[in-house]
Amino acid sequence: MADEVILLSFWPSMFGMRTMIALKEKGVKYEYREEDLVNTKVPLLLEMNPIHKKIPVLIHNGKSICESIIQVQYIDELWSDKNPFLPTDPYQRAQALFWADFIDKKDQLYVCGRKIWSTKGEEQEAAKKEFMEILKILQSELGDKPYFGGDKFGFVDIVLIGFYCWFPAYQKFGNFSIEPECSKLMAWGKRCMERESVATSLPDPDKIVGFVLQFKKLYGIE
Structure with a gap:
């Protein structure tokens, strides 16, 4: 069955x-x-x-x-017989789980992103600053590696890459640019998008922008 x-x-x-x-x-x-x-x-x-x-x-x-x-x-x-996401080495496995937890801790990356497009003034500026600080920490962990686990697309990449299609919306509504300070992270995103599993799972960023516009209108967020 x-x-x-x-x-x-x-x-x-x-x-x-x-x-x-x-x-x-x-x-x-x-x-x-x-x-x-x-x-x-x-x-x-x-x-x-x-x-x-x-x-x-x-x-x-x-x-x-x-x-x-x-x-x-x-x-x-x-489904452990194909394409493992987590390393078998206990330390490397613990590190992957740590960074996945870091990305989601108190939904910090998600909450900062949401505040960028749903707030204005000091609150928005604070959200942008915190958002970029988180991305820079993640970029530092990535370093010069192709993926977070090294040469192989894995657990942390899967956990983070969904945010990549939201970057254009954050930048548009927050009036800022991620690329100047996080060029390695942006290159990582483009690299991940070359994988069929990622390219077919992430929606068009323009569709995300349209969704945010619709959401802001629906809830009267100027």
Whole structure:
């Protein structure tokens, strides 16, 4: 009997993009179900993630796995015969998990990005400063390596790359540029986009900009 794999997500979600990339990297066939989080939440989402009531939710043979980093690790461990994401060396594995946790700690990168397009004045400036500080820390960890784990696309790359398609929206609404201070990180993003799993999981950045414009209008954010 074949595995039944369902992914509940929302197309602009950088968190859902992680799980999509992980499934594609492993060659796992899955059913994608779009959740319109702006207007409603369907019963299946509420049933499968009753604690947080948010996407993405990975459903494997009727059982739900919540939180995107946990989903990526689950996919890596379950389909371990192909293209491992996490290193086998315990120290290197711990480092990868540390940086994944750093990216999501208190949703700092996500929250800063959201504040960039949803606020103005001092609050926006503070968000831009913190956002760039986080990116510079990540760029320092990347160093001159092609990917965060070295020569191979892996766990930390999967966790971070979804934010890349949001960069143009952050820059447009925040009126700033990431490239001058984070050129190596931007080059890493372009490198990741050459992978089919990434290119087919990340939406067009212009579509993200349009989504933000629609969202700002809907909620009266000037």
